Amino acid sequence: MNGNKFLVIDDDPITRDLLSDILCTIDGCGTDVAPNGREGLEKVKENSYAIVFTDLMMPVLNGLGVLKEVQKIYPGLPVVVVTGMSTIDVAINVMKEGANDFITKPFKINTITSTVERILGERQLLNRIDVKGDYRGALERLNSELFQKLQKINLLQAINVELDSIYDNEAIYRTIVEMASKLLMAREASFGIIEDNFLKIKRTIGVREKNISVKGSFLETILKTKTYYLAALGETNPHTGQPLAYPFLSIPFVIKDEVFALLNVADKVDGSSFSKDDISLALTLVNKTALRIENNVLYEIVYHNLVNSLKSLVLSIEARDSYTRHHSERVTAYSLQIAEVLNLSEEDKDALKFGGYLHDIGKIGVKDGVLLKPGRLSIEEKAEIRQHPLIGDNIIKPLMFFPREREIIRSHHEFYNGKGYPDGLAGEEIPIIARVLSVADAYDAMTSTRPYRKAMTPNKALTELQRFSHIQFDPRIVEAFLQTPIGRGEVLNFSEEYGLV
Numbered sequence: 001m002n003g004n005k006f007l008v009i010d011d012d013p014i015t016r017d018l019l020s021d022i023l024c025t026i027d028g029c030g031t032d033v034a035p036n037g038r039e040g041l042e043k044v045k046e047n048s049y050a051i052v053f054t055d056l057m058m059p060v061l062n063g064l065g066v067l068k069e070v071q072k073i074y075p076g077l078p079v080v081v082v083t084g085m086s087t088i089d090v091a092i093n094v095m096k097e098g099a100n101d102f103i104t105k106p107f108k109i110n111t112i113t114s115t116v117e118r119i120l121g122e123r124q125l126l127n128r129i130d131v132k133g134d135y136r137g138a139l140e141r142l143n144s145e146l147f148q149k150l151q152k153i154n155l156l157q158a159i160n161v162e163l164d165s166i167y168d169n170e171a172i173y174r175t176i177v178e179m180a181s182k183l184l185m186a187r188e189a190s191f192g193i194i195e196d197n198f199l200k201i202k203r204t205i206g207v208r209e210k211n212i213s214v215k216g217s218f219l220e221t222i223l224k225t226k227t228y229y230l231a232a233l234g235e236t237n238p239h240t241g242q243p244l245a246y247p248f249l250s251i252p253f254v255i256k257d258e259v260f261a262l263l264n265v266a267d268k269v270d271g272s273s274f275s276k277d278d279i280s281l282a283l284t285l286v287n288k289t290a291l292r293i294e295n296n297v298l299y300e301i302v303y304h305n306l307v308n309s310l311k312s313l314v315l316s317i318e319a320r321d322s323y324t325r326h327h328s329e330r331v332t333a334y335s336l337q338i339a340e341v342l343n344l345s346e347e348d349k350d351a352l353k354f355g356g357y358l359h360d361i362g363k364i365g366v367k368d369g370v371l372l373k374p375g376r377l378s379i380e381e382k383a384e385i386r387q388h389p390l391i392g393d394n395i396i397k398p399l400m401f402f403p404r405e406r407e408i409i410r411s412h413h414e415f416y417n418g419k420g421y422p423d424g425l426a427g428e429e430i431p432i433i434a435r436v437l438s439v440a441d442a443y444d445a446m447t448s449t450r451p452y453r454k455a456m457t458p459n460k461a462l463t464e465l466q467r468f469s470h471i472q473f474d475p476r477i478v479e480a481f482l483q484t485p486i487g488r489g490e491v492l493n494f495s496e497e498y499g500l501v
Helices: 013-024 037-046 063-073 088-096 109-129 135-164 169-184 218-225 276-319 327-342 346-358 361-365 379-385 388-399 403-411 432-446 458-467 475-482 494-498
Strands: 005-009 030-034 051-055 079-083 101-104 186-195 198-205 229-231 248-255 258-268
Touching (some): 013 109, 030 037, 037 051, 051 063, 051 109, 063 079, 063 088, 169 258, 169 276, 218 248, 218 258, 248 276, 258 276, 276 327, 276 361, 327 346, 327 432, 327 475, 346 403, 361 388, 388 403, 403 432, 432 475, 458 475
Parallel strands (some): 005 030, 051 079, 079 101
Antiparallel strands (some): 186 198, 186 258, 229 248, 248 258
């Protein structure tokens, strides 16, 4: 809005000066004033204004008269009518006569500034499309431009959605060049990580996947300035070492004020250079991706710290009872064997892999006198130990990282017939990963020696699983367990087989 000038016409000096003061607060703008319509029209003839603000009710010449005369002098000059008569009929009348807007008294500062911004924005658009009397052609050009903008906005939105769903940085490295190529309609694109003065390429389109030395190239300049570089024709192509035959855009990924990667895009399909819009879209893509990468790194750090802390907590629980040491590790291994037979999804297997470790984490809230009691438990003691699924669920719930694992922790003592705890779920109501772990947990409990009984033989434990099918256990999962290596009596190194160490 720099350099724009406004005219305020009003016979009331208080309103005139107030409106003038508001308009003068807009950056770089100036204001002239006139006490009536006649003087206002003289100023219109002598000066160039961006917008005319006129009061509706004035002596000598009213606002509608000013509006009509301005349209004769400068048909394209915007006129805003200001009045204390805030009726629908008045508003409709002045808009029909060609006013660009209608403001009622008393007015607010933001009403004035937003009106100015809207009108000047519309004029800039009309000036840019260069009508020159060809309204049909101007409309077609405008529609084409808007369609292209909409396409890019939709594509950028789709990219944002896709990026938000990627938590693996290696996957982002593989897809970023495809996104950039589509967004800028370029034949060549590459993404690389800065390491030891080399750009180590992770993914390319249209060029060789070859590491690039940063020294002596314009890439070195980017590392210093930390801003994008648009290489011109004739400059050295960092991928080939040859003079560029087309513009080459390189944009840095900056995290913690350090450049850690570069996105390179070149050779647009239409042969044109990269426009300001192209560069703006590319910068938006890079900034969004850099934030996603940084969040992923933080996520991984927090996640692994949590995992290690929770595993330590489980180990401390098992250390309280020598009879259950390595129980969680074995249950996890058995569960993964069952998952293989049932052909469960990778998501289910991942949940079992960590949920198996955590399933008894709630026992941290059970007193040693109950947890380690050598004899049978009383009714009160049973009620206390049956709280451990809820305690475990409450431990994990605030962490927000493990929604599927929570299903295992809370529901691994539910019975297939609905008589388990803590929620009395039955059949398919019980999450399948909890039903899987229930079988594995029971088998390991039966084949482990406890203070109050000796371990069962594997065959006896398998018989018990079958006997309690349809009652405590899902019969389909018991059948699957019988088909696993452990169910067939084979002995494996579970830690190595399932990566549990």
